[in-house]
Amino acid sequence: MNLLHKLKETCSAVLPIAAIVLILGSTIAPIGSDLIIAFIAGTVLIISGLTIFLTGTDLGIVPAGSYMGSKLTRTKKIWLILGSGFLIGFLITIAEPDLLVLGNQAEAMTGTIPARTLVMAVALGVAVFVALALARVLFQIPFRLVIIIGYLIVFALASRIDPVFVAIAFDSGGATTGPMTVPFIIALGIGVASVRGDKNAAEDSFGFTGIASIGPILAVTILGFTMTGKSGITGSIGETAEAAAHMSLWAEYAHVFPTTCWNVFIALGPLAAILLVYQIFLLKLPPQQVKRIAVGFVYAYVGLVLFFMGTDTAFIPVGKALGAALGSLSYNWILIPIGCVLGQLLSAPNRPSGY
Secondary structure (H helix, E strand, C coil), X not given: CCHHHHHHHHHHHHHHHHHHHHHHHHCCXXXXXXXXXXXXXXXXXXXXXXXXXXXXXXXXXXXXXXHHHHHHHHXXXXXXXXXXXXXXXXXXXXXXXXXXXXXXXXXHHHCCCCHHHHHHHHHHHHHHHHHHHHHHHHHCCCHHHHHHHHHXXXXXXXXXXXXXXXXHHHHHHHHHHCCCHHHXXXXXXXXXXXXXXXXXXXXXXXXXXXXXXXXXXXXXXXXXXXXXXXXXXXXXXXXXXXHHHHCCHHHHHHHHHHHHHHHHHHHHHHHHHHHHHHHHHHHCCCHHHHHHHHHHHHHHHHHHHHHHHHHHHHHHHHHHHHHHHHHCCCCHHHHHHHHHHHHHHHCCCCCCCCC
């Protein structure tokens, strides 16, 4: 467990983005001193939260996924392997911080897509396609066949729904590239493939995330058919940012903290419970490994609470205010180079997964 290494990794990903935001918010797109102070405090919370969270995933969540993958495969019970993949895919996605942020934003901006509905739809989509990814490894189905057929279905459905749902659907695909989902799904896949032992097993250890990413896109496009005509954008960016700016920082923390703690518990609790059940009936890991996984979950919980405190009180309101300020500029061509710079920073190779 190397907190210092994770801290350096997180700082290298977050600080350049924070610097760009502060420069823009203080020059061409002023957002006010209150929001800037909140953003600085939020940046500290996010860096601390991601550092602790990523340490927890390495300590407990990734090993748990690997243990489960190898143990499940050794049972040679197809129904148990696929059913477990479905259940784990569902629970791990519900706990994904990226998805929770997306769900809240979709509800706030559309007013008609409940955050919980979107989270559940995406989680079901991931669950189905994680099970499909496991089946692909077990039955040695070609990876490209699954990808081609999956995206053909997605594009066919996406062409017939509200464009708002299309945008949300493809954003939802990012839920399977987050810091919770990626390590666990990859570890689960490696564990399953390692037991097979043939010459193609190593190659089949990868591709799980790619297949799982189809699930949320397909699920939200299907959701779009059931909610046709209900996706109008109703949120007011300016009003939301202004309201956040008028609340004192400590009052905002006091308001957000209890809800955040409960939401993170609801997200991580079911996953911890199902791992406990598997430990009793299947894994039977020695006490030292169980303790290590438990400590990892504690780290993950604390890290997620800090992360969401930072995003809810700083990054989201500042992002909305900055976007509104930039969008109102007469020389809006500047959005292109700003987008290129931010895109480059967000795709930097040393960023934490999913950030």
